[in-house]
Amino acid sequence: MxxxxxxxxxxxxxxxxxxxxxxxxxxxxxxxxxxxxxxxxxxxxxxxxxxxxxxxxxxxxxxxxxxxxxxxxxxxxxxxxxxxxxxxxxxxxxxxxxxxxxxxxxxxxxxxxxxxxxxxxxxxxxxxxxxxxxxxxxxxxxxxxxxxxxxxxxxxxxxxxxxxxxxxxxxxxxxxxxxxxKPDFGRSPSMATEQLCRLDPSRRTILIMAGAFGVMQGIRDICETLLAKDNYQVIAVCGRNKELHRKLDQELGQHPHFHLFGYISEIAQLMQLSHCIVTKPGGITLSESLVSRLPIFVYRPVPGQELNNALYLESKGIAHIANDPGTLIRQIDGLLLNEERLAHVYGEIDLVRRPxxxxxxxxxxxxxxxxxxxxxxxxxxxx
Incomplete structure (x- = not known):
């Protein structure tokens, strides 16, 4: 005892x-x-x-x-x-x-x-x-x-x-x-959360996370392609990759529908503001996304535990895996612009999420x- x-x-x-x-x-x-x-x-x-x-x-x-x-x-x-x-x-x-x-x-x-x-x-x-x-x-x-x-x-x-x-x-x-x-994942957005970015309520918000060390490749091309459409806005998180943050800020920082962050502790709040996430498939980030009821798009997963994580959630109908920008954009369009498919994904997420x-x-x-x-x-x- x-x-x-x-x-x-x-x-x-x-x-x-x-x-x-x-x-x-x-x-x-x-x-x-x-x-x-x-x-x-x-x-x-x-x-x-x-x-x-x-x-x-x-x-x-x-x-x-x-x-x-x-x-x-x-x-x-x-x-x-x-x-x-x-x-x-x-x-x-x-x-x-x-x-x-x-x-x-x-x-x-x-x-x-x-x-x-x-x-x-x-x-x-x-x-x-x-x-x-x-x-x-x-x-x-x-x-x-x-x-x-x-x-x-x-x-x-x-x-x-x-x-x-x-x-x-x-x-x-x-x-x-x-x-x-942490307990702040999965909560409804507050007034303080909404002040993190000035978002356009008529657009779908896509959160792009490069990981804590900013190692996900191809982020600039993804952001540029999404921002060329009139129905999306982008939140990009670069983690501790200062060079990636500098390049994105230099090339896209003036775009009215682009919101850029480095390493930030308010990931739960950014997820609350978003309609889906593009991410590397670490176990914690995927769990945070599930608890936040975010459809998941995995870009160029590294073979090993991350690819296996992504394949598991893909088998559940929750995640999409893409290895080039064109495929990724088609996947995002195919889900966010189809309310019936989107409702189905939310239902599958609810079966797996454990807040x-x-x-x-x-x-x-x-x-x-x-x-x-x-x-x-x-x-x-x-x-």
Whole structure:
């Protein structure tokens, strides 16, 4: 049984923005539930800062310059077992730093929003007893997420649950919760939201997101083609790509129906103002779009988890995939100008969207491990 206020450690990685955003959403949900002692740890950044920066650089460059190679590596290693030599090496990175963090923080429970699973090996080495939680932040499952030492998996879809069971994880350890998001997604626009851009109410608003690091290619051509039509207006978000922001501002900044942003925290508000989204298919952005009831257009997805995310939502009738501007524009026209098709897509979105994912996850964790209960007291030993 717990004594005193429970402590939660959430481990993430800064490869892209999604894992951190999921961690912050969980932290906020824990706080709303009265659990305020929550620590976030970017293990690779803390343990191996130089290696972390190098691997982040390679990761981002592979998206831009070698997407086929990245996809090949991802798919070739997708079914790796946790006891393979490669995963054993990867999961050993940061062990010493993690052991120090555990001794300092003394958590009652550990959550992973990134598959850097050093904890099972550390628990075996030290004899500690701590519940381990995995939050799978994609609509696709890679072998790095799977380990028999993990006590609970929270996933986005029934298909992911079935995949985990196929890989030997007992069904009772898996909950289909959705991917955790901050609570401002899915709300109705407010007066403050509408002041972010001066939009023309007679036009459909298309939100184009290049990702946190602005790596989606071909944005200028897409914006230019859409703005040439008299029924669309465009909101473009460049993330941290200052060069992309400069070019778009220089070439399109004076257009009355073009609204340009760099890295901005009000993504939920921009989604509230939009009729659809053109995006790279990261798991978090796709979940934000679903909760915001936005039809999704995926442009030139990188092979690997992002293409697999897009293919899953395409199979549900929610996402469209395009690899050239002409196809993308035809897809947008074919949906936004057809009210019957649009209503059908909204219906499909409503079957998959899970706006309460963070609350569902936190409530389940509290019920399972962080609330003293006779049924758990004899079987759970916590620090």
């Amino acid at each position: 717990l004594s005193g206020s429970p402590k939660v450690l959430i481990m993430y990685a800064s490869y892209g923005e999604g894992h951190y955003q999921a961690s912050k959403a969980l932290e906020a949900s824990f706080h709303r539930s009265g659990i305020t002692d929550v620590e976030l740890l970017d293990l690779m950044a803390e343990a191996h800062p130089l290696l972390n920066e190098m691997t982040k650089f390679v990761y981002m460059q592979s998206f831009k310059t070698m997407p086929m190679l990245y996809g090949w590596v991802y798919n070739a290693t997708k079914d790796l077992q946790p006891d393979t030599s490669l995963l054993s090496v990867l999961n050993s990175l940061g062990m010493r730093k993690l052991e120090q963090a555990i001794a300092s923080i003394e958590p009652d429970l550990i959550i992973h929003t990134f598959p850097q699973l050093a904890m099972p090996k550390l628990l075996k080495k030290t004899g500690l007893k701590l519940p381990l939680i995995n939050i799978v932040t994609d609509f696709d499952l890679h072998g790095r997420w799977v380990h028999p030492g993990v006590d609970r998996y929270y996933v986005a879809t029934e298909e992911l649950m079935q995949d985990l069971v196929r890989r030997g994880i007992p069904a009772e350890r898996v909950l289909v919760s959705g991917i955790p998001l 309460e994912a963070a609350k569902t996850i936190v409530n389940d964790i509290i019920e399972q491990w962080l609330t003293p209960a006779p049924s758990l007291a004899g079987s759970t030993s916590l620090l």
